[in-house]
Amino acid sequence: MRIGKVIGVVTPNRIHPLLQTGQFKIVRPFTWKDFKAAHAQGTLSKGELVPTGEEIVAYDELSIGLGEWVAFSEGAEAAMPFYPDLRPIDVYAGAIIDTMEISEEDFLSLL
Numbered sequence: 001m002r003i004g005k006v007i008g009v010v011t012p013n014r015i016h017p018l019l020q021t022g023q024f025k026i027v028r029p030f031t032w033k034d035f036k037a038a039h040a041q042g043t044l045s046k047g048e049l050v051p052t053g054e055e056i057v058a059y060d061e062l063s064i065g066l067g068e069w070v071a072f073s074e075g076a077e078a079a080m081p082f083y084p085d086l087r088p089i090d091v092y093a094g095a096i097i098d099t100m101e102i103s104e105e106d107f108l109s110l111l
Contacts, residue, residue: 001073005051018087020023022061029053058091069097
């Protein structure tokens, strides 16, 4: 799973019948460079951190709002929450992130 920020909504004019219960959101992923730069500037709070990854479209059944942080999975793992049903999705926003805590020691070891 990766972490991203919802920056928009996609409204399709037609949709697969199995996907009618959800929405499609535009998500901009965070990169390690985003976290590293924010840590160096001392702005590692959720409201100040700005993602710089390339935007993707994720399937959302949680009614995630604009500006919220999400954890999303990609590829075959994105369809696993619906197993044994098959849904034609490649990116699934599976969690809303309210808070995230990383100890200083753990954070520095990741960089």
